Amino acid sequence: MTEAARVAIVTGGSRGIGRAIVEKLCAEGLAVVTNFNTKSEEAHRLVDALKARGHHAVAVRADLTLPEDRARLVDATMRDFGRIDVFVNNAGTQIVDTSLVDTTLEEWNRVLQLNLTAPFDLLRLVIPAMRAQGSGSVINITSNVTQRLPAYMGAYTVSKTGLDALTKILAREEGRFGIRVNAIAPGPITTDMLAETFDSMGPERAQAFLRSIPLGRQGEPSEIAEVVRFLISPAASYITGQTIFVNGGGPGNA
Numbered sequence: 001m002t003e004a005a006r007v008a009i010v011t012g013g014s015r016g017i018g019r020a021i022v023e024k025l026c027a028e029g030l031a032v033v034t035n036f037n038t039k040s041e042e043a044h045r046l047v048d049a050l051k052a053r054g055h056h057a058v059a060v061r062a063d064l065t066l067p068e069d070r071a072r073l074v075d076a077t078m079r080d081f082g083r084i085d086v087f088v089n090n091a092g093t094q095i096v097d098t099s100l101v102d103t104t105l106e107e108w109n110r111v112l113q114l115n116l117t118a119p120f121d122l123l124r125l126v127i128p129a130m131r132a133q134g135s136g137s138v139i140n141i142t143s144n145v146t147q148r149l150p151a152y153m154g155a156y157t158v159s160k161t162g163l164d165a166l167t168k169i170l171a172r173e174e175g176r177f178g179i180r181v182n183a184i185a186p187g188p189i190t191t192d193m194l195a196e197t198f199d200s201m202g203p204e205r206a207q208a209f210l211r212s213i214p215l216g217r218q219g220e221p222s223e224i225a226e227v228v229r230f231l232i233s234p235a236a237s238y239i240t241g242q243t244i245f246v247n248g249g250g251p252g253n254a
């Protein structure tokens with residue numbers, strides 16, 4: 001890696017949207033560190049493929065619900081590369097087809113821990129390095145459920161709404177240090193998580209939902225990665241504190 005190369009951490013990069021972001025940032029010349037928890041084979045296969053193409057990619061085993069693993073992910077990045085220019089909070093989980101009252105405390109805590117507490121704590125660890133550099137770009141992957149507020153996805157929706165608020169507050173606090181903080185709110189993107197949601201909805205409701213989208217289709221992970229690429233580029237140098245909806249104009253378009 002040359003001294004001028006930028007360094008990114010992308011959480012949950014072994015598949016889906018995270019994988020597409022890792023691939024896109026590597027293609028843009030960034031060194032990328034990602035974590036995996038249970039998807040070891042997928043993560044290492046991705047990293048090996050990227051290295052074979054001459055890219056700088058590292059996979060670190062880290063359960064982001066554990067404070068010590070979050071610290072290890074950031075420490076490994078600083079040890080190997082000495083800086084953090086881009087941080088993408090992508091890892092997440094959900095509970096579908098469950099009312100709030102029927103959500104157990106264990107399920108609630110699991111979703112909030114990974115989707116909101118982990119991003120908050122990781123940012124506490126990452127931001128000091130960005131402050132020292134006088135620059136940095138944070139991208140939080142939220143969801144258009146923050147506008148739709150759907151039934152039976154309460155824990156997930158609350159966690160992503162909190163991440164939206166965190167984005168705006170952090171942008172106001174860190175702008176004086178040259179750090180920009182934005183969020184991307186995907187609509188229905190072709191991922192395992194969406195497949196799980198559609199399974200719970202049943203084919204009739206799922207098709208009705210897709211028909212409600214003006215562009216008439218699901219999005220692809222690469223389309224989220226392209227927005228990440230833009231937001232970390234000089235072209236977006238005056239954009240901070242914003243949530244960009246990438247949902248085909250569908251329900252929840254702000």
